[in-house]
Amino acid sequence: MNKEGTPPHPLRVCYFGSYRAAYTRNQILLAGLAGRENVQVMECHEQLWHGIEDRVSQASGGWRNPRFWGRVLGVYWRLFRAHNHMPDYDVMLIGYPGQFDSYLGRVLTWWRRRPMALDILMSLHLVAEERGLIEKSPTSGRLIFALEKGGLHLPDLLISENFAYEGYYCQQFDLRPERFERVPHGADDRVFFPRTIEPPAEPFRITYHGTFLPSHGLDAIIGAAIVLADQKEIEFHFFGTGPEKMRIVEIAKQAGLTNVRFHGYVEQEELLDSLSASHICLGVFGTTKQSNYTIQNKVWEGLALARPVISGDSPVIREALAPGEHIWLVPRDDPTALAEAILTLKAEPEQREHMARAGYEHFLAGNSIAAIGELTERALRTVV
Secondary structure (H helix, E strand, C coil), X not given: CCCCCCCXXXXXXXXXXXXXXXXXXXHHHHHHHHCCCCEEEEEEECCCCCCHHHHHHHHCCHHHCHHHHHHHHHHHHHHHHHHHCCCCCCEEEECCCCCCCHHHHHHHHHHXXXXXXXXXXXXXXXXXXXXXXXXXXXXXXXXXXXXXXXXXXXXXXEEECCHHHHHHHHHHHCCCHHHEEEXXXXXXXXXXXXXXXXXXXCCEEEEEECCCCHHHCHHHHHHHHHHCCCCCCEEXXXXXXXCCHHHHHHHHHHCCCCCEEEEECCCHHHHHHHHHCCCEEECCCCCCHHHHHCCCHHHHHHHHCCCCEEEECCHHHHHHCCECCCEEEECCCCHHHHHHHHHHHHCCHHHHHHHHHHHHHHHHHHCCHHHXXXXXXXXXXXXX
16 A cells, blocks of 8 residues: 555566576566556566576587577567567566666666666576686686676666675675665465375485585585484485586495485476475575575475475575574584484474474465565565
8 A cells, every 4th residue: 555545556567588487486476476466467578598508508608609699689689579569567577587688678668768677586697607607618707797797787676685695796796785675585385385295204204306506515415314324214315406416426326325315307296295295305505605695495495385494504594584493504514413403303393393384484474476476566666
């Protein structure tokens, strides 16, 4: 309601760019905005990237190929034409990753005399740096940095996840704090919600699901499995694939672990059932900037399933979640500390049940689709 107690003017949002349409963040923002009573969402989207391998290839130097620039020009031309047929809107919101889309978006919004917002979520330069792409191709790193910096200075509003990433953006790209509004990360509670499946009496299941990235701290997880190797009733289950997987599998083989199961990629329903049947879901334990600047999807997804979650400690996660109440935190990159936390929670089922219930309620209040939609609408109205 506004000051007079009447409903706010309907907000028409153009969700724009070459964003990753299947990425959780975009799906949550779109669903959250669409669920708002006074919001109308119109998508203007063209696909630029063909998966993670394509993005890595171009960032590693593949951008020098004229065929790539032909693809970029084709995508932006189609976006330009699609935008020409868009009905009027109040604000353009560029989806993630959209730092490079800001250039075209700014031209189009200037033309229509409308404000433009950008959901940053993660720094493209930082992601490339932590995955070793900039070391592999320094010229690509300089180009990504320059394009990202320019793209971040164009929007009227920058949407970030938390205070830590805001500080990084301001320092790294010379931005002012007042340009930011916060919309935290969340999970898609149309998919991740409490299920009737109960964990078995035995074994005691510990589950990681994800893309095996360096920022996830897989060494701490497999290290904890080594520490607990003699605890035959405790099993570690790994779901997913990614750049670190083969190295972690090899560590498990060399250690002769019998308490570890690698499931690879599985269908969504099997993954959801397996997570629901876990006594504990794991977050991330890496020490990179990226791992400390964000609360990863897997943390919120575990909470959305009403499962107890253990994750690495950081100021960012403490800002959002209360240790011992919503989540169990341990020092990062510390296999022994993680193993001790697992044994502690194994011996305290009442604590696990309390965390599962409190974490789920906290998720619903601030990080569900409905909550994210409300916060995004509120942020966008600051520039309309």
